[in-house]
Amino acid sequence: MRKLIFAATLLLLLQACASSRPARTPLDEHAEDYVRLALALGEHDSDWVDAYYGPPEWREAVKSEKKSLSAIEEAAVLLYATVEQTPVPADRMLALRRNYLLEQLRAVTTKSRLLQGQKLSFDEESELLYGVAAPAREDAFFEEALQALEKELPGPGPLGERVEAYRKRFYIPADKLDAVFRAALQECRARTLRHVTLPKGEQFTVEYVTDKPWSGYNWYKGNYTSVIQVNTDLPMSISRAIDLACHEGYPGHHAYNALLEKNLVRDRGWVEYTVYPLNSPQSMIAEGTGNYGIEVAFPGKQRMEFERDVLFPLAGLDPAEGERFWRVTELSAKLGYASTEVSRRYLDGKMTRDEAQRWLERYGLVTAKRAAQQLDFTDRYRSYVINYTLGRDLVRSWVEQSGRGWDAFLELLTSPMLPSALTSSR
Numbered sequence: 001m002r003k004l005i006f007a008a009t010l011l012l013l014l015q016a017c018a019s020s021r022p023a024r025t026p027l028d029e030h031a032e033d034y035v036r037l038a039l040a041l042g043e044h045d046s047d048w049v050d051a052y053y054g055p056p057e058w059r060e061a062v063k064s065e066k067k068s069l070s071a072i073e074e075a076a077v078l079l080y081a082t083v084e085q086t087p088v089p090a091d092r093m094l095a096l097r098r099n100y101l102l103e104q105l106r107a108v109t110t111k112s113r114l115l116q117g118q119k120l121s122f123d124e125e126s127e128l129l130y131g132v133a134a135p136a137r138e139d140a141f142f143e144e145a146l147q148a149l150e151k152e153l154p155g156p157g158p159l160g161e162r163v164e165a166y167r168k169r170f171y172i173p174a175d176k177l178d179a180v181f182r183a184a185l186q187e188c189r190a191r192t193l194r195h196v197t198l199p200k201g202e203q204f205t206v207e208y209v210t211d212k213p214w215s216g217y218n219w220y221k222g223n224y225t226s227v228i229q230v231n232t233d234l235p236m237s238i239s240r241a242i243d244l245a246c247h248e249g250y251p252g253h254h255a256y257n258a259l260l261e262k263n264l265v266r267d268r269g270w271v272e273y274t275v276y277p278l279n280s281p282q283s284m285i286a287e288g289t290g291n292y293g294i295e296v297a298f299p300g301k302q303r304m305e306f307e308r309d310v311l312f313p314l315a316g317l318d319p320a321e322g323e324r325f326w327r328v329t330e331l332s333a334k335l336g337y338a339s340t341e342v343s344r345r346y347l348d349g350k351m352t353r354d355e356a357q358r359w360l361e362r363y364g365l366v367t368a369k370r371a372a373q374q375l376d377f378t379d380r381y382r383s384y385v386i387n388y389t390l391g392r393d394l395v396r397s398w399v400e401q402s403g404r405g406w407d408a409f410l411e412l413l414t415s416p417m418l419p420s421a422l423t424s425s426r
């Protein structure tokens, strides 16, 4: 109910904003059509609309209209052509807005075709949905990272078992999880606020859930509010507290969504940002800023120091092991690319699920249970996985090349930039 009242208020606000602004432009009209199409597609796939806080009657309208997938596809192709015919505005933000609509519409078309049974390779799907394909990595890349871990944790028996036994020592005890996660969130928020002015009243709630194919999720509700869910199916390593707090909270998804709502939806009246379609180029920026945001908030050794000095004692862990644990975590991070690699091979039919499971246990160095969770994610979200590592790499290199640190990062959180803007020469 509260959500309805809020949505109605937002509609009034959008209308009020609109009345104090110049007349609606063709892009405003096209943006509204795009939102309606994105919502219509959401009726065919429950994961597609990750967040929507625009006028509730638009959603009600698509529910009663029940547009077929082929009709959505046709309308998206037509709308793409219409937007393409509009002149490229001289103003950079408006040009980015026009480009945003085009690229997001390409994702709407692609998703509607996939739902109608079209078959694409992993890379074709990545390119059409997210605007970029992930570079392939040979097994040798992972072998190298495994050898470095071998040196860090020598001993008898398989490396996987040694690493797992070592990692187990750093699991957060269940009764300490909430205290540790809240401390991590508080620190991530404080570090973000030193560089970013967040909208007044922004807030979040934390929920602990089970039986999900992901480890954490941010559900943005509009009105600067998020629900952050943490999956407790598997034990959480102390290193995941900062990962999740920055990624889902600050300066990641919660901050990103709140800033988009403030700067683009409320200040400019750009309705297209009231809907967030999951399988779209915007996810590359969302996941990329979510993951690179960890390094922005904790540059250099600051993360290790905070974990060792604050989170380890809170979790009842031995701070003396902090530095080695940090090195092992850093080396393990390279293995993160294994998720993309295994998803590509598995979805392209080059591996069965059993083979993928064994490959992931070996090269991703994860337990059988965690490998199974990752493959459940692949079954459900397919090539989405590239957004985490490739998104982080693209955002990192763009921010670092700019030499503007937090300012460049903030630009990504407050503008309609998509991966194409990160990869094109500036």
Ligand SMILES: [Zn+2]
Pocket (backbone or CB within 6 Å): 247, 253, 286, 287, 290
């Ligand atoms: Zn995320």
